[in-house]
Amino acid sequence: MVLTGCDDDGKEGVQVISKMGGKVIAQNRATAKSFSMPQNAIKTGCVDLILPLEEISDGVMSIVYV
Secondary structure (H helix, E strand, O other): OEOOOOOOOOHHHHHHHHHOOOOOEEEOHHHOOOOHHHHHHHHOOOOOEEEOHHHHHHHHHHHHOO
């Protein structure tokens, strides 16, 4: 999961996670104090869910219990 932050940290990591069949969640713009890091992850095309901070735990549960 990629939460609020600056720069493009995590961009390569989400690509590897996706390539290996993992799921990626990014925090949405509305709830991120700094959207740069989630935005760069989203731009990779490897993010499965873009959620507000308060819904990320439910998003994780939906992935784990599928």
